[in-house]
Amino acid sequence: MMKRNEPLINLFGLILIIFLAVFVYLALTDGRQGLTMLSADLKQRVSYSYLLKSVTAAGPTENQHGQAEVIPGREGYENGAVNIVTAIVADYRMLDTFGEILVLFAASAGVSLLMVERKREKAKEASEIVKTAVPIIMLFALVTGFYIISHGHLTPGGGFPGGAVIASAFILQFLAFQKRSRNKAFKILESLAGIGLLVMGLIGLYLEGSLFANFLPTGTLGATISAAGIMIIYALIGIKVAAELSSISADFIGE
Amino acid sequence: MEAAIIVLGLMMLAGAISVLFQKSLKNAIITFGIVSLISALMFTLMKAYDVAITEASIGALLTIALFFWALKRLEENGYDEKK
Amino acid sequence: METMLFILSAFSLILTGLFGVLTRKNLVKILLSLNILETGINLLIVSLGYFKGGKAPILTNSISAAQGMNFVDPLPHALVLTSIVIGLGTTALALTLILNHFRSHRTVEFIQLEVNE
Numbered sequence: 001m002m003k004r005n006e007p008l009i010n011l012f013g014l015i016l017i018i019f020l021a022v023f024v025y026l027a028l029t030d031g032r033q034g035l036t037m038l039s040a041d042l043k044q045r046v047s048y049s050y051l052l053k054s055v056t057a058a059g060p061t062e063n064q065h066g067q068a069e070v071i072p073g074r075e076g077y078e079n080g081a082v083n084i085v086t087a088i089v090a091d092y093r094m095l096d097t098f099g100e101i102l103v104l105f106a107a108s109a110g111v112s113l114l115m116v117e118r119k120r121e122k123a124k125e126a127s128e129i130v131k132t133a134v135p136i137i138m139l140f141a142l143v144t145g146f147y148i149i150s151h152g153h154l155t156p157g158g159g160f161p162g163g164a165v166i167a168s169a170f171i172l173q174f175l176a177f178q179k180r181s182r183n184k185a186f187k188i189l190e191s192l193a194g195i196g197l198l199v200m201g202l203i204g205l206y207l208e209g210s211l212f213a214n215f216l217p218t219g220t221l222g223a224t225i226s227a228a229g230i231m232i233i234y235a236l237i238g239i240k241v242a243a244e245l246s247s248i249s250a251d252f253i254g255e
Numbered sequence: 256m257e258a259a260i261i262v263l264g265l266m267m268l269a270g271a272i273s274v275l276f277q278k279s280l281k282n283a284i285i286t287f288g289i290v291s292l293i294s295a296l297m298f299t300l301m302k303a304y305d306v307a308i309t310e311a312s313i314g315a316l317l318t319i320a321l322f323f324w325a326l327k328r329l330e331e332n333g334y335d336e337k338k
Numbered sequence: 339m340e341t342m343l344f345i346l347s348a349f350s351l352i353l354t355g356l357f358g359v360l361t362r363k364n365l366v367k368i369l370l371s372l373n374i375l376e377t378g379i380n381l382l383i384v385s386l387g388y389f390k391g392g393k394a395p396i397l398t399n400s401i402s403a404a405q406g407m408n409f410v411d412p413l414p415h416a417l418v419l420t421s422i423v424i425g426l427g428t429t430a431l432a433l434t435l436i437l438n439h440f441r442s443h444r445t446v447e448f449i450q451l452e453v454n455e
Binding site for chain 1: 307308312313320321324325328
Binding site for chain 3: 009013014020021024042043046047050051070072073082083084085089096103108111114155158160221248252
């Protein structure tokens, strides 16, 4: 087998990168109508029907130009979320989110199966400052995480960053008080949340004919309790992501 | 506004290039954390607030923590950076 | 003009990450370059939906849809949300494999494995 020749490999990589950059530049500026993807009107994109909440039917209100309009404060839309990105992730393209949850589940199961054991004789104790401050910080982190999850349909956020914030509270507890981390409770919680998500999808399939359809009533657009389907789905996703990230961290810290 | 984008872009590029050519792994991981955090700032400048909060909490918090735990395990089993 | 600057900075990250994956020999550095590559791709996807003067896609009492139609495109935001979380899962599993590789071969650089006949 050949020995690794360091400068030659660097040079080869550099030539490949320069070639790729020149190719992309020629491809971007050589179109017939110029860079049309940069200046496309929003009316010609798919998000036009996502913004007007008229994927399956026309909206209930029309302004004087005869087009559908979405006004916060009215009822009767397809889903009741004011945050449009949440409406896309949790209602219109729920199948992609379901695939992402499957990928996270595979990563968590793989880490738990393949992890090496850690042998160290005695762990170092955390200092007094850390042991005193961690319960107070955990309280704030848990409240912030629950707020981000439960207001997913009104403000930016949702289930994924809220689950990460709750998992960071548990990580702080692992690091400060080195008790043996209980992995079983996290795995059971994660499985229950996953089963709940699948059951909601199957009920939607049974009642309305398509997987993960919205079958709960959507309330007023912009109220604190509205879009019941999206709230339940994001709560389940938040619990599942928090349990998975805590389980991965407990496996990495070890002992 | 455009001056801010140019300065942030140059900082990201400098950080990414210095991750490749660094000898010690600990410094490389910290510099990668800086690149991830500046990218979260650029997401905010693009008016993508959901993506910014997700990238800041998952990319710049949990990924860096995972790298540091793995590095600590490697050093316990005899991995030496100076060789 | 601003969209072009965003796309350029995203592309510079992509090229740097690709160079790192190709030419490094420490496994942890290859994983770091892979993460830089993924960050660059996420920046590129979100910046294709931005135009100057757009607003964040959240309906409020003063802005409703079809009134001013200058929201930024919300579809790339939804795709990138999925991509960031998948990147985290990939990194966690790859670090576990690196730890296993170190336990059996005593080195973190990738070596030529012998195949017994």
